[in-house]
Amino acid sequence: MKVTLNRTEFMQELQTVQRAISSKTTIPILTGVKLVLTDKGLTLTGSNADISIETFLSVEKEKVQMKIEQTGAIILQARFFSEIIRRLPDNTVTLEVIENNQVAITSGKANFTVNGLDADSYPHLPVVESQDRIEVPAHILNKIVNETVFAVSQHESRPILTGVHFVLENKKLLAVATDSHRLSQRVIPLESGEANFNIVIPGKSLTELSRSLTDEEEAIQISIMDNQVLFQTNTMKFYSRLLEGTYPDTNRLIPSSFNTEIEFSVPELLSAIERASLLSHEGRNNIVRLSINEDSVILYGNSPEIGKVEEDLSYEQVSGEPLEISFNPDYMKAALRAFGDTNITIRFISAIRPFTLEPTESQGSFIQLITPVRTN
Amino acid sequence: MKVTLNRTEFMQELQTVQRAISSKTTIPILTGVKLVLTDKGLTLTGSNADISIETFLSVEKEKVQMKIEQTGAIILQARFFSEIIRRLPDNTVTLEVIENNQVAITSGKANFTVNGLDADSYPHLPVVESQDRIEVPAHILNKIVNETVFAVSQHESRPILTGVHFVLENKKLLAVATDSHRLSQRVIPLESGEANFNIVIPGKSLTELSRSLTDEEEAIQISIMDNQVLFQTNTMKFYSRLLEGTYPDTNRLIPSSFNTEIEFSVPELLSAIERASLLSHEGRNNIVRLSINEDSVILYGNSPEIGKVEEDLSYEQVSGEPLEISFNPDYMKAALRAFGDTNITIRFISAIRPFTLEPTESQGSFIQLITPVRTN
Numbered sequence: 228m229k230v231t232l233n234r235t236e237f238m239q240e241l242q243t244v245q246r247a248i249s250s251k252t253t254i255p256i257l258t259g260v261k262l263v264l265t266d267k268g269l270t271l272t273g274s275n276a277d278i279s280i281e282t283f284l285s286v287e288k289e290k291v292q293m294k295i296e297q298t299g300a301i302i303l304q305a306r307f308f309s310e311i312i313r314r315l316p317d318n319t320v321t322l323e324v325i326e327n328n329q330v331a332i333t334s335g336k337a338n339f340t341v342n343g344l345d346a347d348s349y350p351h352l353p354v355v356e357s358q359d360r361i362e363v364p365a366h367i368l369n370k371i372v373n374e375t376v377f378a379v380s381q382h383e384s385r386p387i388l389t390g391v392h393f394v395l396e397n398k399k400l401l402a403v404a405t406d407s408h409r410l411s412q413r414v415i416p417l418e419s420g421e422a423n424f425n426i427v428i429p430g431k432s433l434t435e436l437s438r439s440l441t442d443e444e445e446a447i448q449i450s451i452m453d454n455q456v457l458f459q460t461n462t463m464k465f466y467s468r469l470l471e472g473t474y475p476d477t478n479r480l481i482p483s484s485f486n487t488e489i490e491f492s493v494p495e496l497l498s499a500i501e502r503a504s505l506l507s508h509e510g511r512n513n514i515v516r517l518s519i520n521e522d523s524v525i526l527y528g529n530s531p532e533i534g535k536v537e538e539d540l541s542y543e544q545v546s547g548e549p550l551e552i553s554f555n556p557d558y559m560k561a562a563l564r565a566f567g568d569t570n571i572t573i574r575f576i577s578a579i580r581p582f583t584l585e586p587t588e589s590q591g592s593f594i595q596l597i598t599p600v601r602t603n
Numbered sequence: 604m605k606v607t608l609n610r611t612e613f614m615q616e617l618q619t620v621q622r623a624i625s626s627k628t629t630i631p632i633l634t635g636v637k638l639v640l641t642d643k644g645l646t647l648t649g650s651n652a653d654i655s656i657e658t659f660l661s662v663e664k665e666k667v668q669m670k671i672e673q674t675g676a677i678i679l680q681a682r683f684f685s686e687i688i689r690r691l692p693d694n695t696v697t698l699e700v701i702e703n704n705q706v707a708i709t710s711g712k713a714n715f716t717v718n719g720l721d722a723d724s725y726p727h728l729p730v731v732e733s734q735d736r737i738e739v740p741a742h743i744l745n746k747i748v749n750e751t752v753f754a755v756s757q758h759e760s761r762p763i764l765t766g767v768h769f770v771l772e773n774k775k776l777l778a779v780a781t782d783s784h785r786l787s788q789r790v791i792p793l794e795s796g797e798a799n800f801n802i803v804i805p806g807k808s809l810t811e812l813s814r815s816l817t818d819e820e821e822a823i824q825i826s827i828m829d830n831q832v833l834f835q836t837n838t839m840k841f842y843s844r845l846l847e848g849t850y851p852d853t854n855r856l857i858p859s860s861f862n863t864e865i866e867f868s869v870p871e872l873l874s875a876i877e878r879a880s881l882l883s884h885e886g887r888n889n890i891v892r893l894s895i896n897e898d899s900v901i902l903y904g905n906s907p908e909i910g911k912v913e914e915d916l917s918y919e920q921v922s923g924e925p926l927e928i929s930f931n932p933d934y935m936k937a938a939l940r941a942f943g944d945t946n947i948t949i950r951f952i953s954a955i956r957p958f959t960l961e962p963t964e965s966q967g968s969f970i971q972l973i974t975p976v977r978t979n
Binding site (some may be wrong): 294304307310313314315316329336337338339340341342424449498501502505506509533534536537538539540541 | 680683686687688691692705712713714715716717718874875877878881882885908909910911912913914915916919
C-alpha cells in the first residue's frame with residue numbers, strides 16, 4: 228500500500244472513525260484503525276464492541292488530492308497515528324507499508340516509521356442484507372435522539388433500559404426512554420414506505436451517532452439487520468448493535484387524568500430549579516419541594532448545613548387543586564433542557580403519582596414523565 | 604450589615620478573591636470569603652496558607668450601584684455563595700446579616716438564607732510597613748513571570764527551588780528559576796529609585812498573580828515585608844508569603860564558552876520537537892537526540908513499541924564542532940514556548956554539559972539552560 232493525500236481531509240475522517248475506538252478495549256486490535264486502499268479510494272474503519280464506524284475517501288474527491296501508487300491494507304494504533312498526522316509539517320502526507328507491517332509516514336522533512344498490524348486480523352463488520360431501509364434527515368434524527376437519550380438508565384441492572392426504544396408503525400416513528408424514575412417519549416410522522424420495526428438501540432451508540440452527524444441537511448439511511456442497525460450517510464457507515472430482550476410497555480405508565488395543571492416558560496422555570504438545586508445537592512436526599520396554590524407557586528430548596536432557598540415562581544396559568552409535591556431537581560433540569568425555549572404544561576394527579584410535562588403546543592407528540600419523591 | 608449592589612460587579616470581585624480560596628484547605632474558615640462593609644464600600648478577602656487576595660468595591664463607583672443600609676461584616680462559604688450569586692435572577696442583589704450569622708440573599712423573587720461565620724474569627728492579613736515600594740507595569744510583571752515560572756521545581760525536596768528568585772539591584776530586576784535540570788533567567792531595567800531586594804516568591808503564587816492581573820496597562824505597586832510580598836493595584840491587594848532560605852548561586856551555572864552554535868526559528872523547532880516527543884513519551888527515558896553536522900541537523904525520536912521518527916531540521920545557521928546530544932523534549936518545549944515567535948541561538952560545549960538558549964537579539968537579557976541526558 229502506498230498513497231499520498233491531503234492531510235486535513237484525511238485527519239477529518241480519522242477523527243470520525245476514532246469516535247468508535249476506545250483505548251480501554253480488552254481486544255487489543257480494536258485500539259487500531261484499519262486502512263484499506265483500493266483503486267477507488269481509502270476506507271477507514273474503527274470499532275469497539277458496540278459501535279463500528281466506516282468512512283470512505285474517494286479518489287475522485289478533488290480536495291483529497293489522492294495519489295494511489297499501490298493498493299493494500301494495514302492496521303495502525305489509532306491514537307498515536309492520529310496524533311502524528313495532526314502534527315505533521317506539510318499539507319500532504321504519504322503512507323507506505325514497508326516490510327513487517329511497518330508503515331513509513333512522510334510529510335515535508337519529517338519521516339516516521341510506525342509498527343502496524345496485518346489488516347486480515349481485523350474483525351468483519353456485519354453484512355447488510357435488508358432491503359427495507361428508511362430515510363430520515365439528520366436534523367430530525369439528532370432532535371429525536373437528544374429529546375430522549377438523556378432518560379436512559381445508566382445502570383446495567385436492567386440492560387434493556389440503557390437503550391432507546393424505537394418503534395416504526397403506520398408511518399409514525401416513536402422513540403421512548405426511561406430509567407424507571409422518569410420517561411421521555413417523542414413521536415414524529417415519517418414518510419417511510421412500507422417499512423416497520425421495533426428495536427432498542429444502546430443510548431451510548433445514539434450519543435456517538437448524534438455527535439458524528441455534522442451535516443444537518445443530509446439524509447440518513449437506516450437499515451435494520453438481525454442484531455445490528457446501520458445509519459448511512461454519503462461518506463460514513465455507522466453500525467450499532469441492538470439490545471436484546473423485550474422493552475417494557477411504557478404506554479400504560481402515562482396517566483390520562485389529572486387534578487392540577489400549571490403552565491410555565493421553560494427558561495424561567497429552569498433558572499429557578501437550578502438555584503434551588505444548589506442547596507438540595509448538599510442535602511442528603513437531593514429533593515426540592517413545589518407548593519402550588521391558587522394565587523402563588525413557591526419552590527423550596529434546603530440543606531441543613533448550608534442554608535435554604537424559597538422562590539415565588541412566575542407562571543403562565545394554574546388551575547385545579549392545590550398541591551405540595553417533592554421531586555429530584557436533576558430529573559426536572561434534564562427534562563426542561565430537552566424542551567428548549569418554549570412553554571410547557573405540567574399535569575399532576577397527586578403528590579405520590581408521576582406527573583407529566585408537555586410543550587403546551589405539542590398535541591401529544593412529545594411527553595415526559597417524572598416520578599415524585601415521597602417525603603412522609 | 605445590609606447592602607444592595609450590582610450583581611455582575613460583585614460577581615467579578617468574588618471571582619478575583621476566589622483565586623486565593625481552596626476548598627481543600629485544612630483550616631475550615633479559609634473556605635470562606637470575608638465581607639466587610641464600611642460606609643466607604645465593601646471589602647472582600649480570600650486566603651489560603653500562601654496567598655491572600657483583598658479587593659475593594661467603592662460606594663463611589665457608579666456601576667456598582669451600591670446602597671449601604673447598615674455596615675458590618677460576615678464570612679460566607681465561598682464556593683456556594685458565588686454559585687448562588689451567579690445564578691440569581693435579577694441585576695441587583697441584597698445581602699443582609701440577620702440573626703446567628705445567617706445571611707439573607709435576595710434578588711428578584713428568589714430568597715436564600717445561608718449560614719455564615721463570625722467575621723472576627725478570620726485570620727489577620729500582614730500589615731504593610733515598608734516605605735520602599737517599586738512600581739512595575741502589569742504587562743512587564745506578567746511577562747517576567749511567564750518567562751521564568753515554568754522552570755521552578757515541582758518537588759518539595761528542595762523547597763527553595765519551588766520559587767522564583769527576584770533580585771533588584773542597581774536599577775535592574777533579575778528573575779531566575781531552576782529545578783536543577785533547566786533554568787530560565789530574565790533581566791529587565793527598572794526605574795526603581797533606591798529600592799533593592801532579594802526574595803524568593805513561590806511559583807504557585809506567581810501563577811495566580813499573573814492570572815489575576817487582567818489590566819495590562821495598570822501599574823503594580825510592589826512592597827516587601829518581613830516574610831511577605833504585596834502586589835497592589837487600584838482595586839486589589841495580592842499578598843504572597845516568601846520562601847525562606849538562600850537561593851543557590853545560579854550565575855556560576857551559566858557557561859561562558861561554547862564549541863557549537865546553531866540558530867533556529869522557534870516555531871519551526873517547536874513543531875519538530877513536538878513531533879519527536881510523540882514517540883519519546885512512550886519510550887522508557889523520554890529523550891530525543893539531536894545530531895548536528897556541518898551540512899545537516901537531524902532530530903531523532905524513538906519508541907521500541909510504537910516506532911521512530913527522524914526529521915531533517917530547518918535552521919538559520921550553524922557553526923563549530925559536530926555534535927550528538929540527547930535531551931528531554933519536554934524541557935525544550937517549555938523553553939521554546941517561553942521565547943515566543945522569534946529566532947534563538949543554542950550554544951553547546953559538549954554532549955554532557957548544559958547548553959544555553961538565547962533570543963538571537965537578546966544581548967543577555969533572557970537566557971535559558973537545559974541539562975542534556977547522558978545516553979552511554
